[in-house]
Amino acid sequence: MSTAAGVEARLPIRSDMDLVWVRQHVRQAAARLGFGLVDQTKLVTAASELARNTLVHGGGGLMEASHVTTGGVDGLRLAFSDSGPGIPDLDRALSDGYTSGGGLGMGLGGARRLVHDFEVESVPESGTTVRVTSWVARPPRRREDV
DSSP states (O other), rough: OOOOTTTTTEEEEEEHHHHHHHHHHHHHHHHHHHHOOHHHHHHHHHHHHHHHHEEEEEETEEEEEEEEEEEEEEEEEEEEEEEEEOOOOHHHHHHHTSSSSOSSHEEEEEHHSSSSEEEEEEEETTTEEEEEEEESOOOOOOOOGG
């Protein structure tokens, strides 16, 4: 049985400790909504990567979590926003192996593979917002989507 209580949140991302709070909140929210352990882990992993990017590349920002439903299916939507320099080449940043910070280059592309819905808005010198959504079970496809 899912419940949206305790799912909605706005958490600042200003320090490494804030990354811990983000991961903890995402895990608890996903569990409240009825996500299984594997799906919780995927979502927490994606959130951790996106929160770290917000801190390291965006200079800090905000994570907003919200409960969403479609076709009777519960989901968790996370939005990571910063006012940093933006992503100059989004296609390149989403490709495997690309890194701007000395890491393994699995960041954005890896996070995208761990969630059901993924969207990035980035404006040079104005910041970036990454929105992801995972569903407890995939929502039913609409006839026009087939």
